[in-house]
Amino acid sequence: AQSVTQPDIHITVSEGASLELRCNYSYGATPYLFWYVQSPGQGLQLLLKYFSGDTLVQGIKGFEAEFKRSQSSFNLRKPSVHWSDAAEYFCAVVPPGGGNKLTFGTGTQLKVEL
């Protein structure tokens, strides 16, 4: 079945440590790929997106993501996490031929230990 998967429901990291959040997709062709962040009580904010070209994309707030076609993955990374990064992170795709229809993963909740 076509889907987008975030294997980790919760992740806890220490402030200053590096972070990687996983995202895998299952579609016949490469979808458009996005990462959003949702802070408590807030809406979703776009961190970065990928549709073609350089497989390492830079986003806001010091985040980056790497597209790996062979692994059908689009993992989000940050070299040094700040306490303010604690939030829910969503990987999302627009499937091939899917118009503007965003399909979200189940989210990963990030906790940051001081």
Place this chain on the structure above:
Amino acid sequence: DTAVSQTPKYLVTQMGNDKSIKCEQNLGHDTMYWYKQDSKKFLKIMFSYNNKELIINETVPNRFSPKSPDKAHLNLHINSLELGDSAVYFCASSQAGDPRGQPQHFGDGTRLSIL
């Protein structure tokens, strides 16, 4: 200054009532959306309008009726509210066309609680 604004932020009501959530965007976008986020934080699209025309209608009970009086507004009316309607409802907007270049901008959500 707010790009996508929703009202109310919180809505507490009883089963069987009818309620509306309003959404307005000042970004000049052509396309607006409603999403539902359940208690497990799962987000799913409900509707999408482009220039006041319905273009996406997921499998949503017909108790939910979106209305777009103009391209800057997309309201959601819900009839005969049920316990399962308790969720956070997000409005979003984007420019029409290729979604690669036009990411969606989200409002802060309306938390609907059914008693």
